[in-house]
């Protein structure tokens with residue numbers, strides 16, 4: 389769309405396409421060379437199942453079927469399921485049902501929009517194996533339209549083509565490897581000191597002295613404070629009793645964004661010409677983005693002013709990711725605003741929902757909690773404050789996060805728009821088709837995980853250095869060059885938070901908590917509040 393308006397973009401895009409052909413030829417390379425071609429870090433590659441790196445077998449003759457032959461629910465049935473029976477809240481369940489009924493690959497129509505769902509580990513691997521240099525996730529027209537209207541830049545989530553590639557290559561160098569984010573351990577631990585204080589003050593307000601109501605609210609504030617400490621290099625005060633006004637304004641903008649989620653994200657369904665008749669969704673969408681951008685602008689500008697003052701005083705400028713971006717000017721200031729805005733948006737609910745589920749699962753499985761507590765005690769004792777360097781010695785903590793994300797993948801499905809004609813599962817899929825990669829159903833597939841409904845963090849532990857835990861059925865952060873850029877930040881926040889909570893408290897389910905199921909609201913989140921008891925461990 390935008391590319392065709394700008395001849396420079398068109399030229400560059402062509403060179404990207406030829407780069408991509410090169411990449412296809414490189415697919416038969418051995419693992420690390422292919423990893424390099426994909427832009428995958430060594431740590432990611434280590435997790436990578438061989439299936440993803442295996443060269444395409446030549447010379448096998450198969451009949452290719454067309455999309456017409458692909459099974460799937462009827463258009464009307466699908467519309468009723470989603471719009472009448474509120475299927476958007478049950479996307480994960482519908483994914484499982486459709487997988488059972490139609491098989492590994494099936495098609496659905498949302499009005500005129502065709503979506504091909506891929507619900508099988510090997511086929512998902514095949515799709516990702518065919519990715520080019522700048523994969524496209526979904527149609528981001530509404531995000532791009534807002535940015536054009538306000539003269540704003542796109543960020544990693546909303547950008548495409550060479551704009552995306554340029555920003556991705558800057559950010560990738562800063563935060564993609566565990567060792568890049570290890571330096572933030574101190575900042576995260578400062579936030580964790582406040583989280584623990586907050587747990588103590590909240591439970592003191594309850595009659596039993598141990599219950600914390602609605603832990604997601606607590607983890608939301610922790611995730612926001614933690615990610616902002618890294619992105620903006622500042623503290624926001626989310627875990628204080630009185631939240632500062634500008635932080636509260638941001639939280640309100642974020643809530644508005646999520647409450648209007650259905651009508652905005654899915655309402656590429658609401659065509660532009662209908663906006664004068666149904667103006668509210670677009671208006672709310674713009675108001676919430678205004679709030680989110682305003683917040684980022686305030687914090688980026690604040691840091692910029694501090695850096696300027698330091699330079700004027702002849703002082704050395706030290707800092708994290710934001711400082712690096714502001715000083716090196718590898719991105720324009722508008723691009724920095726857009727990226728920190730989109731990263732904060734992507735980093736708060738994802739992390740906080742996962743922490744809520746992890747705490748809930750620990751509370752429901754006291755034996756597992758005890759095993760993890762033993763590991764933490766053995767490695768750190770009761771008072772050593774963990775850092776990123778300790779995490780490799782805590783395999784059950786890592787397993788806890790992986791297992792939580794397998795059972796409750798915050799993004800139950802992910803998207804790709806095919807950039808070339810493909811044959812997947814014996815079907816011809818033309819270029820430009822919207823694919824849905826069904827991570828929720830592959831996570832529960834018994835072929836991928838034995839006793840798949842069981843909560844077993846130890847299933848992720850390698851028995852020895854040759855043991856390979858094949859996990860392609862569960863890729864909660866996506867895979868390859870368009871995978872989650874914040875993965876290592878999120879992992880650091882979650883590993884340290886869970887270690888410190890388990891080290892300090894015994895966590896149990898409060899009788900006030902009903903059996904909490906998952907619902908989809910854009911992300912997979914708890915359908916009811918989770919109330920937990922935090923009792924001090926006797927050390």
Ligand code: HEM
Pocket residue numbers: 525544545556615730731732734735736738739742793798799802803864865866867869870871872873874875877878
């Ligand atoms: C539990 C926590 C998180 C989960 C499960 C998660 C998951 C994901 C997934 C599945 C994607 C799409 C990947 C793909 O299309 O292949 C994604 C993209 C993204 N995530 Fe995360 N995420 C988490 C936390 C974070 C954090 C903390 C940040 C920022 C600090 C972040 C920033 C982003 C961005 C900017 C993208 C778009 C990347 C691109 O298009 O290049 N995420 N995330």
